[in-house]
Amino acid sequence: MALHLDALLQKCASLYHVKQLQAHLITTGQFQFHPSRTKLLELCAVSPSGDLSFACEIFRLIRIPSTNDWNAVVRGLAQSSLPTQAISWFRTMLRRSQRVDALTCSFVLKACARALALSEASQMHSHIVRIGVEADVLLQTTLLDVYAKSGDLDGAQKVFDEMGLRDIASWNALISGLAQGNRPNEAMALFNRMKEEGWKPNEVTVLGALSACSQLGASKQGENIHVKNIITWNTMIMALAINGDGHEALDLLSQMALDGVPPDAVSYLAALCACNHAGLVEEGVSLFDSMLKSGVKPNVKHYGSVVDLLGRAGRLKEACDIIRSMPMFPDEVLWQTLLGASKTYGNVEMAEMASKKLVEMGSISCGDFVLLSNIYAAQKRWDDVGRVREAMRNRDVKKVPGFSYMEVEGVLHKFVNGDQSHPDSREIYAKLDEIKFRIKAYGYTAETDLVLHDIGEEDKENVLNYHSEKLAVAFGLISTIDGTPIQVNKNLRICVDCHAVIKIISKIYSREIIVRDRARFHRFNQGLCSCKDYW
Known part of the structure; x- marks a missing residue:
């Protein structure tokens, strides 16, 4: 009987079968x-x-x-x-x-x-x-x-x-941690020690070491790390992609072929990601066409990268046509990508279509409902906002709250939007008021269009001013030594307004500020961000 039920469990293709x-x-x-x-x-x-x-x-x-x-x-x-x-x-x-x-x-x-x-x-x-x-x-x-x-x-x-x-994962975890934690010299020392002790680096090791090299500006060391096989070529291309060096990644893909290593599906995916991170739309579309002609069969992730690339550029119809032309069944991520792009460009019709597809697929992701609600709110269609929120309640979909973390002297501090529960709340809000006054001299204007609530303009500015990442950065400014880096972690993507404000803060207060959001690292320094304002 146990074997019979185990076999049935393996064949369960939906929640309906599981419930039966x-x-x-x-x-x-x-x-x-x-x-x-x-x-x-x-x-x-x-x-x-x-x-x-x-x-x-x-x-x-x-x-x-x-x-x-x-x-x-x-x-x-x-x-x-x-x-x-x-x-x-x-x-x-x-x-x-x-x-x-x-x-x-x-x-x-x-x-x-x-x-x-x-x-x-x-x-x-x-x-x-x-x-x-x-x-x-x-x-x-x-x-x-x-x-x-x-x-x-x-x-x-x-x-x-x-x-x-120790195993290879142990070495990789520490090398990557040191590289991402602004200790690139130690990361490289550990990488060299690893090789001396007879361990063979894999693609994860190489990615961590290359990240350290990029921080040190050590291009020669980066070349030495690049032992040249299909895995390390792909890792190098992806490392460039993550750092927003799209043209360099594409150059490397071309060099790879010239060196007699034919690109595989992973190579093309890494290069498409590079185009995505750097906003190289035409190059990405051309690369995808080249992939099809080369005989390398694209999978759903390749199609997803192209849809994302076109969607970010506002070419929503082309992105939708790509989804419809796929030889395989599109997954939820593809429709969610199109929904996100529709929100960015305010295309209500496309958003409703993508949302309908997601509902048909049984998706109950809070992000799908929130995006559609935000699209209606941006158009001031408050009745439709209410309808979406009612659907969320009926399906028991809970909105994931935005929050930010930072550690100071071994203690972890958590902030949510508008949070006043922190023991240093009075000082944090005073610092935010100071920041608000100082950044206006740099031409800052609040992105109140991002506040999707039926409230007045002044209230919208206050909502923006008290986002969790701004609270965390303000706390970092009052609780750490001048000149030292501030590191903040956020569970969702950083918003446009917070990104603009933190760039100015990094210049005014001469601080390097690292914000790790859901998608990537943002390193703010002297009024600039490592993402080059494209994320």
Whole structure:
């Protein structure tokens, strides 16, 4: 019977089938005892066709959940849009004296990494030592990765130094962390040490080392790192793409072919991404045509890059035609990309069409509803805004709140829009008032069109002024030493107004400000941003 149900689980192609199988287990009295129950949970919590909220409902029906049952939900929450909930579930496990294993710890640490929850990661470190699983190499590597991503590079280095065994992922996590954390010299020293100890770099290692080289302006070292095979060629092209060096990436693609290494699907994807990041629309379209003629078969990601490229340029009809001409079924991401571009250019008709497609595909992503609502709000179609919000309530879709994190002297500080709960709130708002006064001398005008609420102009300016990333930067200015960098992490993309303001702040206060948003790093320095105002 167990084998029969396992086979049925593997064939479940939709949430409807999963619910039918769950109903069968309940009605036959097998649900509380059947080993397939955990697999049912995993399918709902983790798979793309699942439903995390339904997985939580299933879990609550279990009288005595096993560690594997808990792990399935914690894993699903860790990779969801609200990873901090995985940490909350872990705390509930501890309160209920539920046995915790290395997998539980691994999932919670991954949630900490995604939420940049350094304090919670440190507590998890202590717990890992207490339960005696600190020798697990995979767990140690995950812990190292959390410290590195959260900016505690000394903590990451300490974990690395204490590891009895290391794998390539351990080296990569620390090299990348040092490179991204403004310690490129140490990243390069570790890269050289890695090679001296006999480790063979892979594409992730190369990307981290190249990132360090780009910060140091060490082009010669970058060339030395580039051992030339298909993986490292592709990595080099992608490294240039991420840094917005589109023309250099395309030059490298051409050089690759001249050197006798024919580009593969990954090469073309990296080059298309380079065109995207640098706004090279005609070059990207031409590159895609060349790919088709070369015989390299494009996949949905290649089509997605072209749709994004055309959409950002306002060529919405061409982007839509690309989706409709695809030989494979377009995924949700393609329609979401078109919806986002429709919002940028205020094309209500195209947005409604993309939104309809997403609804037909069963998407319940809050971003889809919010984008459509914002498009209506920008047109002051408040009745339609209300209709979209009502649809969100009916489908129990929750809007993901925007928030920003930053760490000062080992303490993590979190800010949400308009937040006044911080102990230093009075000083933060005073600094924001000072900033607001000073930036006007540089020609700044608030982008009030971005505030999609039916309120007055002055209120709109106040809403913009108190965005979470501005609060975090203001706190950084009052709580760190003059001249030192300020690093902020945001769960969503930085808005146009915040981007413009932080550029001016970096010039006025002579500070390097690094904002890591959902899409990329923005390094602000002397009134300029590394993204070259194209993101």
